[in-house]
Amino acid sequence: MRPLQIGLLGMGTVGNGTYQVLQRNKLHIERRLGRILEIKMVADLDIAKARSQVAEYCEVVSDANLVIANPDIDLVIELIGGYGFAFDIVLKAIAAGKHVVTANKALLAVHGSQIFEAARQKGVMIGYEASVAGGIPIIKVLREGLTANRINWVAGIINGTTNFILSQMREKGWSFDQALQQAQSLGYAEADPTFDIQGIDAAHKCSIISAIAFGIALPFESAYIEGISELQAQDIQFATQLGYRIKLLGITKSSPQGIEVRVHPCLISEKSLLANVEGAMNAVMVHADATGTSMYYGKGAGGEPTASAVIADVIDIARWSSVDPGSRIPAMAFQTDDLADTRIMVMDEITSCYYLRIGVADQAGVLASVSSVLAQAGISIDAMIQQPADLVKMQTELIILTHHAQESDMKSAIAKIENLPTVLGSVVRIRKEEFN
C-alpha cells in the first residue's frame, strides 16, 4: 500500500515533536501498521527554522493553504492553535477531502460541532486524542475502552500548568504569584497564562470529555469556570492540616437533574490517588457503571507526549480510512443522530461539600452565630479549626468543612455570615469533593 501522505501545519514544540517521533519510530510504526507514514509537507511562517527541523525530501512552505491544495496529501495535522486561522484551515482541509488530526482543544470546544458536522458530510475523520491530557489516551479510553459502560462522572487534573503551580504553593508555602513566576521561568506556564490559570483551558478539555462521555453536544458555553489565581497560600496550608490537597479539577457528572460541567479548585483527600498527582502531570478519574472507578495518569503536555497522541490518531485514521464512514467509530463517540439534548445544570443546582475560611472578631458567641446560620440553611459541619487569636488585632479565623449542601443554599448562607457584625471581610469558599 502506498505511504499515507501527511501535511503538518505548525512546527512549534508539538509539531517538531511529532516530526521527530515519526522519523525516529518510522520502522517501528510500520511493524505495527503495515504501512509507512510520511510527512510530505510542512507549513510554518518561519520557513528557515522549519527547514532546519525536517529532512530534505520534505517540502516546507509558509502558506498552509498550499498543503491543503496538494492533492497527494491524505491527512493534515493542525498544530497551529487558536480559533482564527486554524478554524479556517481545518474547514478548508475537510472541504478538500482530507482527514484532520488536531491538538486544538480551544477550537474543538468552541467550534467542534461545526467541524465534526462538516467532516461527517465529507466522509473524512477528525482525530483529537492530543487535545485532552496529552500523552494519556483518554479519548480512546472513553470512546472505545469503556464503551460498554454508562459513565457516571469524570474528574480530572487536565491542566499541567495549574497543577504545577498548586504543587509548588503547597510544597514551598509560596503565594500564587511566586509559583506562577517559577512556572513561567521553567516553561510550564506561558507569558500570557490567562487560559491556564483562569481554568479556561481545563474547561475546553472538560467540555470535550463531557460530550463523549454522555453523548451530548459540546457544552463549553454552559460550563462553570473558576480559576486558581485567587487561591491563597494559607488556604492550601489549612487544607493540608485537615488532610486535603487543593487541585484544579475538571468535573463532569451525569444525574437525573442533568449534566454538570465545571472547572474549579477543589479540596480532595490526600489519600486519594488523584491528590497525589503532582507537578505538571495529568490524571483523569472515570466512574462508570460496570468498571467502577478507573484512573489514567501521564504527561499532559510537551512535544513528544502530545506527539504520541497525534500519531496514534494518524495511525487509527490510516486503518479506518478504507472503511465505510457508517461503520467507523463516531467522532463524538455516539452516533450523530443519537445525541441527547440533556440539559447542563447551572452551578446553583449542584451539591458539594465546602471549605470555608471566615475572619471573625475574637469574642464570645462568634462561633455560635456562624454555626447557627449554617444550621438554619440545613448545612451541617464536618470539621472545624479555630485559629489562635491575633491578640493585637483582636481577631481570628474559623476554618470549617461542611457536609454536602446545595450551592445556592451555601451562597445565601455565606451572604448571611458576611453580614454578621462579628464577621470581618468576605468568606473564602472552596469546594470539597470525594472521588474514589
Place this chain on the structure above:
Amino acid sequence: MRPLQIGLLGMGTVGNGTYQVLQRNKLHIERRLGRILEIKMVADLDIAKARSQVAEYCEVVSDANLVIANPDIDLVIELIGGYGFAFDIVLKAIAAGKHVVTANKALLAVHGSQIFEAARQKGVMIGYEASVAGGIPIIKVLREGLTANRINWVAGIINGTTNFILSQMREKGWSFDQALQQAQSLGYAEADPTFDIQGIDAAHKCSIISAIAFGIALPFESAYIEGISELQAQDIQFATQLGYRIKLLGITKSSPQGIEVRVHPCLISEKSLLANVEGAMNAVMVHADATGTSMYYGKGAGGEPTASAVIADVIDIARWSSVDPGSRIPAMAFQTDDLADTRIMVMDEITSCYYLRIGVADQAGVLASVSSVLAQAGISIDAMIQQPADLVKMQTELIILTHHAQESDMKSAIAKIENLPTVLGSVVRIRKEEFN
C-alpha cells in the same frame, strides 16, 4: 444492519456480568455502535441456573458445540476458563468462522500463538482485552493508544488476589496464611489459590503484555515466576520502616541485552503511585519513549469490570468485521510477519536493587564480614537497619538495601554470606525496583 448475534460460553461470574451489562446498557450501546448486540445462545453445564439468568428468547444449552454449530452466531464469547475444553472450543469456533472474545489469560499465554495463527488464516478476530487487568483497557492502550511509541518497560500490579493479601499483611501485621484465609472468606481468593499466590496468573498476563509491547511471540515459557507465599510479615514491616511497600509485580523490559519477563515480589517506594494501589485493585505503569511514564488503574477482576472489557471487544469486532483483515489492527499489535525473535533474558542476567535480611550472631565483626562479601562482589549498600539484639539467643538481624547489582552476583554473594560462621540460617532476598 442486522443485530450482531452472540453465543456466550460459561455463565459464571463474568458470564453473568456480561449478560447483565449487555442487557442493562443495550440502548446505550446501540447509541454508540449504531447496531444492536444480541446474546442469542448461552451454554453452561448448569442449564437450570443459566436459564434463570437470561431472558426467555435466549436459547440455553449445556453443550458449547451447539453454539458453534449454529450458523447464525457471528461471535463467541469464551468464559469457560482453563486450557482443556476451552482450547478445543475456541479452535472449533475459529474453524467455524466465528470471531472469538475471551477473558482466558492462561489459554492465551500458553496456546496464544496457535490460536492467533488459526484466526489469521480464517480471517476472524480474537478479542482478549478482558484477559489482562479486567476493567482497565490496557490492551487497547498498549496496542493502539501508545502505538507511536517504542515501549521501554511495563510494570504492573496485575493480580488482585495477591495485592489484597499484601495490603492486609501490611495494614494488619498479619501472616501470609492469615491474609490468605481472609481473602478466601471474602471471595478475593479461590479455594485453590495456587495460580494467584505462586504468580502464575500474573505471569500469564505479563506474557501477554510483553508480546504486544515488544512485538515478540508469547514468552510465557521463558518467564521468571516467583510468588508471595514465602513472604513473611516482618519483611513487610521492615520494608515499611525503610519507606517501601512490597507488591507482586509483573515486569517486562526491553534492553540491548534482550527482553525481561518476570513476576516476583518487589519493594517499591511508598511515594510512587504504584505503591499506593491497595486492596484488590490493579494498576499498570508503562514507560515509553515519547510519552514517558503513564499509569492505568482500576478493578482487575469481578463480573462487571471484566464484562466491560469483554463487551468493548465485541463492539470493536462488530465495527472491524466488515474490514479487510489486512487493514485491521493485528491481534498481537504487530504485523504477524514482522514479529521479532528477541531473546528473553534469564534471571541471572537482570540487574536489580535488593533487600536482604540476614540473621547473625550478636558479636563484633559480623557487619564487617557481611559487608566485605558484598564489597568484594562489587555490590554497594544503600541503607541498613541493625535490629536490637535478642539478649537471650545472642542473635540479631541485619536488614540491608543494596544499590543495583546483577542477579548472578547477588546470588553468589548470598551463598558466601550464608557460609559465614556468624550468619545464622538462610538470607531473605527480595528485589527492589524503581518505577517512575
